[in-house]
Amino acid sequence: MSVTTVPFVQARNYTGGRANAIDVLVIHTMESPEKPDTAESVAAWFAGSTAPQASAHYCIDGNSIVQCVRDEDVAWHAPGANHNGLGFEHAGRAAQTAHDWSDDYSLACLELSAELVARKCEEHHIPVVWLQSADLRAGRRGITGHVQVSDAFKRSDHRDPGTSFPVQRYLALVRASMGTAWVPPAEHRGKDKAPSQDPTLKQGANGYQVTRLQRLLAQRGFDPGAADGDFGPGTLRAVQAAQTAHGLDADGIAGPLTWHALLAG
């Protein structure tokens, strides 16, 4: 099959529209058996009346891909990276060994996935690099696993795609699939890091990013008073309340972790 003819089955649970650019491509395992119709089954589950409080943009098995959430919408797959990520679910399990990841089924699944992920890297100018949790916290752009997102933002305990997921082999497949469209990571001028969507703001700051922060606080139930673009005592109290609610240091300074907690909420 070709990644240009991917069927679409709308998942039941997702957030319509996204305010942020796509910065990270998150790799998951479906924790489902390696069957010919695993992608179709999981997509049907995401869409059906017994749908989980979760979804992903794409489900991939050994012979097909099903899209479940539009790229323009936010899927619920990796809290902390949902607002700026795309989620890719793979047939198989996080407990798979390196040997399991090398069987014919996994090889076919990874090849299909790499072709799709390569298109997304091209589309969004995302460097073909694997991000560790510290890279995610630093706002770097690239490809990562659910486990790295869990470790970076502490909003999920999922460990997929597992310690034996063949990261380097997978990245090589993505690069190969991009052909001449591949750009060495060092040459992604200014694109290896997301533009500052989460500037550090503290009392006394003003401007549109403060207004954005105030609106976001209000949306999440932490009333900052008027969204007037002035970071005063009301905004300070709201930021501290949000930080406390998310288990962060309540210093009243809205830095990357506070933004991520609010955006992911």
Ligand SMILES: [Zn+2]
């Ligand atoms: Zn996952």
